[in-house]
Amino acid sequence: MAGTILTSCGKTTKDDASAVKEDVTELNKDLVQGAKDTGTETKDAVEADWKKFEATSKLAIESSEAQIKELRTKVATVDKAEKVKLTAKLDELEKKNAELKEKLQKRGAAFKEDVNEINQSTKEKEQEFEREFTHDMDELGTALKDLFKDNVK
Template identity: 30%
Template sequence: MKKTLAIFIVAAFTAATALVSCQSPEKNVDNAEEKVTDAKEDLKDAKQNAADEAIKTASVEEWNMFKSEAELKIKNNKTRIEDLKTKMNKKGKSMDMEYENRIDSLEQKNMDLQTRMDNYEHSKTDWESFKTEFNHDMEGLGQALKDVTVNNKK
């Protein structure tokens, strides 16, 4: 009798636990949808916070120093381009069209850098990104000016 009673109590306890812990499928779906919505909101907030942290503007002193250095580099590039044009016209023999096109292309890139710097001064967008890209492009232009007279034809 004790064994039967013990089995009955365990069976009743197991059945009661199973009934209490089960939820309807609709309730499970509702809970899952709520969790997904909360997760999406958390992700959106995290992205916004990250974007706010990433977009930083330059301080006035930092911008003025960067601007003066960049203007000096642009001016030096302009002088080098003018020297290349003078050498091209001075030699007496006409330079090939490709050489002239490369010089014109470099002159346009130099003017584009000046324009980008002027545009940044008015928009004040993401400082770190602008500075990195601008310096990269400026270094590329400087290297191209050094390599303009190198003949890569074989």
């Protein structure tokens, strides 16, 4: 009788160990699939965010270009001393706008190249780039709006 009990306990332990091994294998498969799904979701989210940001930024750059053209015609009507000063400021702002446009184009090209390797750190890098770019665009917009404020007599 004792032999039967010991034999049956050994069989149960082997069955349990086998079940646990199968559970671990299945869990590992689930984790791998979950990681793939999360990577795909992150990639899709980063791509969508980038496209939205890129479109908004291009519109802001075009708007700045239009403002600069408009201000150039306005500068043409002021006296010569102010005209030189304002033209220099406008040239500076136009250069900054062109630099931002180029920066956005380069980042867009790099983004398209790296689209297959998007992960959480890539998402954070994109968010940092977007914050910096938006800050620079805001500064440019403020400078354009304030161009004539210093010259009011």
